[in-house]
Amino acid sequence: DGGITQSPKYLFRKEGQNVTLSCEQNLNHDAMYWYRQDPGQGLRLIYYSQIVNDFQKGDIAEGYSVSREKKESFPLTVTSAQKNPTAFYLCASSIGIGFEAFFGQGTRLTVV
């Protein structure tokens, strides 16, 4: 089945630790995105990538880092510099920027 897979579904970490969220797609899409959603709120863009080995900061990139070494993969690292990391994280992909985007099932990160 083609789609976007995020793992894990739930993640717990201690404050001060870096954590990496996985996002894999087998849709042959060039563009990939990471969004953050806080309870009762909309989605805010963290980073996006138009093509392999290229990525751009979104509206709330501080405290996060990404890599795009392979077309299929766009992992997100939540660093200890992110002050409020507890949130729901959603990954998406599209053929290109401006085309229909599809989302994974999300990862709920809780930092204690």
Place this chain on the structure above:
Amino acid sequence: GIQVEQSPPDLILQEGANSTLRCNFSDSVNNLQWFHQNPWGQLINLFYIPSGTKQNGRLSATTVATERYSLLYISSSQTTDSGVYFCAATYGQNFVFGPGTRLSVLP
């Protein structure tokens, strides 16, 4: 950057009623999508509709790009329609979500 607004913020309906959700955007857009976020958080694609009208079963959507708005129509609503409906617009490299409309359909 582009601003996306949605109205109403909350909507409560009796099962079987019809509803219209609105999305306004501040600039010309290349892409306009509607999503339904289910209780488990997953975003389900409803429509990819930069302009014109599309229908899918009980749902339909219309985007009037020149007037910078899009409408989502839900007819004969069911309890499974409950959740949050988001519109998202792309302008250049910006892919921006509205704040959402929370719909509750009562049995």
